[in-house]
Amino acid sequence: MPKPGPRLRLIDVAERAGVSLATASRALSGREGVSEEVASRVRQVSKELGYVANPYARTLAGGTSSTVGLVVHQVDDPYFSEIAGGVIQVAAEEGLLVQICHSGRDPDEELRQLRHLITQRVGIILIAGSGYSDPRVEAEARAQLSEFQALGGRVAVIGRHALGVDAVLPDNEAGGRALAEHLLELGHRRIAVAAGTAGLTTVADRLAGVSSALRQRGLSLDTLPVVHGDFTRDGGRVAAEQILRDHPGTTAIIALNDAMAIGVLSTMRAHRIPVPERMSVVGFDDVSVAADLAPSLTTIRLPMTDMGRMALTLALKPRSTRPRRRSTGHVLVVRDSTGPTPRD
Amino acid sequence: MPKPGPRLRLIDVAERAGVSLATASRALSGREGVSEEVASRVRQVSKELGYVANPYARTLAGGTSSTVGLVVHQVDDPYFSEIAGGVIQVAAEEGLLVQICHSGRDPDEELRQLRHLITQRVGIILIAGSGYSDPRVEAEARAQLSEFQALGGRVAVIGRHALGVDAVLPDNEAGGRALAEHLLELGHRRIAVAAGTAGLTTVADRLAGVSSALRQRGLSLDTLPVVHGDFTRDGGRVAAEQILRDHPGTTAIIALNDAMAIGVLSTMRAHRIPVPERMSVVGFDDVSVAADLAPSLTTIRLPMTDMGRMALTLALKPRSTRPRRRSTGHVLVVRDSTGPTPRD
DNA sequence: CTAGGCTACGAAAGCGCTTTCGTAAGCGCT
C-alpha cells in the first residue's frame, strides 16, 4: 500500500554524481563499461545519500530478484526453524530477503507453494525436508524446478534428493545404522521403530539404515514392529502407545526424528516406564531441546543451522553443469535415554 | 535472476477477453467502473488461463505490496516460531508472502531491519517480541513506523506496546502475578527470579507482576534475588548457577520465559536437586515442549499461534483513528515442576 | 593526416502493471 512517496531514486544519485541514469545503474551493479573513477564517485554519492534500490523496479526491469523462497514442512518444528535460522543468517549477509512457505507435509500443498513462488518470480528457491516416495509428486516437483531454472532461477534442496538440483544431504541411512548399532551393542534385540509419515523418503532411508545394521547381526527388520505415525510429537505418542500395547516385550524404541522421540518419552512417563532402565529411546536430528529432556535424548546430531547456510550458499554460487551435493556430517550423541537391556 | 520468459501477462488476458488492458486491470482488482458482465468475463478468462499478476510490476505501479515483513528477536526460539506459524497461516489464506527478519535482541539491529523493510517497500510490518526500555530506541522505532504508515503501510506489533500502533498484547504483569501467587500459595517465601535480558519491557512487566503479588503478602521483591541473564536456555543455566551459589536457601525459581526455565531445570538436574521436591521451577509462555520436559513445566500459557494470526488480521483490517489493542488470554498451567515448600 | 577500432558514456526503449484522463454511448430533461 506504500504510495510512491518522496523516495530517493537512482536518478537522484545519478544527477548528484553528474552522470546519466544508465551509468549510475552500471556503476552500482558493477557492470562493465564504466571507468573506475566514475564508478567510485557514483558509489560514494550513493552511500552518502543512503540510496537503496527499489527491488520491485529492479526485478521488473529484468534484473535479479533478491528474494529467496524457502519451503518447509512445518514452520514451528525446531528442526525446520533451525534450518530457517541458517538460511536467514546467510540471506542477511547477502542482503537477500527470505520468504518462508509452509507445506504441512502435504505434497500437493508443497507443489502449490512451489508454483506460487515461481509465478511470484523469486530468485532462489530452497526446499527443506524429506521428499516423497510418490513418483508423481517428485516428477511434478522436478518439472517445476526445471522450468524455474530455465527461467534463470537458482535452486537448492536440504535433506531431499533425486530432484536433479543442488542438494545438502545428511546421510540418513548411516545415521539410522548408527542408532541401531548403538542399541544392538547395548544388548537390545526387541527393538521397535516409531517411524514417521509413510511416504517420505527420509523415513525410508533412516529405516534402511536400521535394517542394514540389523542384518549385519543376523536380524531382520521384517520381524520387528515398525509403527508409522507422523513426524510430530503426537505421532510419537500414538506410535509408542501402539508399541506398548502390541509388543510388550520391547526394550528399545527408535524414533525416526526427535519430535517423535519426545512423544515416545512422554508416553513412557505416562506409563511409568523408567527410561533407560526398562526402555531405551533414541531420536534423530538433535534439536536443541534434546539435551534438556529428562532423560536427555540419545540421538543423531545433524547440523541444521549449517545445512540452511550451506544450501543458500550453494544456490548463490553459479553452478557448473551437474547438480552438486554437499554431505553433512552426523554424529551419534549418546545421552541418558539409552542403556543396557534390562535383564529380567 | 528469472529472465522475462514467455509468461502470461495481463494484456494477454485482456485480449482474450476482448477488452483493454485498463479494463482488465480494473476488473481483476475489483475496482469501480466496470460493468458486472464484463468484469465476470475477464475473471473467467483469467481463471481459465491461470493468470497470476506479477507482484513486482503491481507494486511498482503504485499498487499494493502483498509482502508482510515480520521482525522477530530469535527465529529459532519456539516462542517466535509459533508466532511466525500463525502469521504464515493467515498470510497463506490471504495470498500474502511473509518475510522474516531476525534481530537477535539487538535493538540497533532491529532498527536496521525496520529501515530495510521500509525501503524494500513491504506492505505490512509486524514486530514480534518485547520492546526496549531505552527511550531512544523506542522513539526511533516509533518514528520509522510513523513514516512507514504515512507512506500507506500497515503495522501491528505482538507483545510490545507504546509504539502507537495496533498491538496484540498478553498481560505480562498479570501472568507474573499468577506465577508468584501460585508459588506463595504453595508456601514458598525464598523465591528467586531468573530474569531475561535487562532492558526489555517484557522483563520489567513480568517482574512487576511478581512484585505486586509479593507485596500483597507483605513481601518485597527488593529483598529477593533477581538475576538477569538473557532470554535463552543458556541464560537460564547461568542464572540458576548463580542463584544456587549465592542464595542457597532458595526453594523456588521463577524463570521469565520457558527457554530460561529449561536452562534452570537442566541446571537442577546437573546438581541433582530434585524438582519439585527441593526446588520448584516455573516458566512463562508454554512453548510446546514445556509439557514434555521432565518434570513437565508449570508455566503461563500464551496463545502464540493465535497471537500471530491476530496481529496480521489486525493489520489487514483498515484502521480507524487510534491504535487498537487486542489482549490475549493467559492461563496458569500447573504441571509437575512446582510443589509445596520443602519442610526442613 | 585520415581511416578504422575501442572505450566510456548518454538517450531511450522497455519490464507489466495501475491510474489518470479523455471520449463515445446512453439517459432524462427542457
Place this chain on the structure above:
DNA sequence: AGCGCTTACGAAAGCGCTTTCGTAGCCTAG
C-alpha cells in the same frame, strides 16, 4: 431535437530500474 449528465471503457502516462543502441572522443595504424 438539443442539452448536459452519467456510465463504461480505451489510450497513454508513468512507477524505478536494466539494457540495448548510438555516438562522442580517443588511440593506433597506414
